[in-house]
Amino acid sequence: MRTTVTDGVDGATAVAAVNLPARDVPWSEELQGRTVVLKCGGSTLIDPALRRSFAQDVVELWHAGLHPVVVHGGGPQISEMLDRLALEVRFEAGMRVTTPEAMDVVRMVLTGRVQRDLVGAINAHGPFAVGMSGEDAHTLTAERRPAWVDGRAVDIGLVGDIVSVAPDTVRDLLAGGRIPVVSPVARGRDGQIYNVNADLAASALAVALGADRLVMLTDVPGLCADWPRRTDVIPRLTAGELDALLPGLTGGMLPKMEGCLRAVRSGVGRVHVLDGRTPHAVLRGVLTEESPGTTVLPDGAADDATDGSTDAATDAQEIRA
Numbered sequence: 001m002r003t004t005v006t007d008g009v010d011g012a013t014a015v016a017a018v019n020l021p022a023r024d025v026p027w028s029e030e031l032q033g034r035t036v037v038l039k040c041g042g043s044t045l046i047d048p049a050l051r052r053s054f055a056q057d058v059v060e061l062w063h064a065g066l067h068p069v070v071v072h073g074g075g076p077q078i079s080e081m082l083d084r085l086a087l088e089v090r091f092e093a094g095m096r097v098t099t100p101e102a103m104d105v106v107r108m109v110l111t112g113r114v115q116r117d118l119v120g121a122i123n124a125h126g127p128f129a130v131g132m133s134g135e136d137a138h139t140l141t142a143e144r145r146p147a148w149v150d151g152r153a154v155d156i157g158l159v160g161d162i163v164s165v166a167p168d169t170v171r172d173l174l175a176g177g178r179i180p181v182v183s184p185v186a187r188g189r190d191g192q193i194y195n196v197n198a199d200l201a202a203s204a205l206a207v208a209l210g211a212d213r214l215v216m217l218t219d220v221p222g223l224c225a226d227w228p229r230r231t232d233v234i235p236r237l238t239a240g241e242l243d244a245l246l247p248g249l250t251g252g253m254l255p256k257m258e259g260c261l262r263a264v265r266s267g268v269g270r271v272h273v274l275d276g277r278t279p280h281a282v283l284r285g286v287l288t289e290e291s292p293g294t295t296v297l298p299d300g301a302a303d304d305a306t307d308g309s310t311d312a313a314t315d316a317q318e319i320r321a
């Protein structure tokens, strides 16, 4: 049986949703209570109009009976602040090299600024959003991790990988009718605070919540087979196909796709990587059958994939070449 949130929703209904407001649409009962984790990259949150569009979509999903949970990034905003403070901005394998000074800035910008702006945009529609850090109530626990560069472990400072998730606080907020908005800052078992890539944080939270879907909004049309050109977006691929692609990926796409793979291998029904620069990208991606961008499916769902997915093996070779 398929476990997608579009089950039972016909095309006309979905199109009506994109035209907004979704709250007037008679949504399928199948949607009720489904959890969808939405990861919004910092690049999508800079433009106030895009931030408002994302916030509106999140609220429309809530009205449609889903349980949206937001995990936000803020990479460009952190880099801008580090620049202003004359601190180094450096990435290894898509992860920020995070000194103790940089960690203070990461925490301040993510939980103190980017999250406040997003919570404010959602709450323009009513008393929905409650912001929290992954540190709160031990929601996200991390362990220090290196970056892997050409097969070598490179120390990147206070960067963590999630080793456990305590989703009860998020669940309590959902049960109270709220929309949790979570920053990707985590606590170590030793009390140290770690900077976590937001895609990996979203993936871990989606798994722990048993989410039906994970949606990642980014600043490209999807996973491009011909990167750095952007003309050949891979529409669908299975976990196995993505696994084969991973070694050839670079930059921010590497942790993003690692997060997608972990999610579909651990029970999330599917992951959408969507262009967050398109207004109402979330509604188009979640509520319509023909999602734009790149969709990652669990291996068992291979039969669901259209012809587009079967080119992924060739794409893997091209990306490596």
Ligand SMILES: Nc1ncnc2c1ncn2[C@@H]1O[C@H](COP(=O)(O)OP(=O)(O)O)[C@@H](O)[C@H]1O
Residues within 6 Å of the ligand: 040, 041, 042, 043, 073, 075, 199, 217, 218, 219, 220, 222, 223, 224, 225, 227, 249, 250, 251, 252, 253, 254, 256
């Ligand atoms: N194969 C690829 N397809 C698309 N984007 C890619 C690819 N490889 C690297 N990228 C880079 O990954 C970036 C998205 O990751 P990231 O910068 O972390 O964004 P976000 O803030 O959305 O998480 C793109 O802007 C692009 O520069």
Ligand SMILES: CC(=O)N[C@@H](CCC(=O)OP(=O)(O)O)C(=O)O
Residues within 6 Å of the ligand: 040, 041, 042, 043, 072, 073, 074, 075, 076, 078, 094, 095, 096, 106, 159, 160, 184, 195, 196, 197, 198, 199, 252
């Ligand atoms: C370890 C690491 O790289 N952490 C990220 C956290 C924010 C993030 O992931 O933001 P985006 O989603 O906008 O890229 C960083 O410091 O930039």
